[in-house]
Amino acid sequence: MLDVLASLDLAWHDCYGESSPPEQVIDDIWLIADGDLSRFISAAYLAVTDFRDVRVWSDELRN
Secondary structure, eight states, X not given: OXXXXXXXXXXXXXXXXXXXXXXXXXXXXXXXXXXXXXXXXXXXXXXXXXXXXXXXXXXXXXX
């Protein structure tokens, strides 16, 4: 999972010019993953392509 987080940081920097995603995005990824590596990877990828979709997904899980 650390490699995925490192890749997420690099991709986030390339896309958004920030060194890493906001803490809320990281929290949403962990919530979505729920201990499943494939879901973690999917959520991390989605966070880079459109982090708003990650927010919608995590909000659905919270409710």
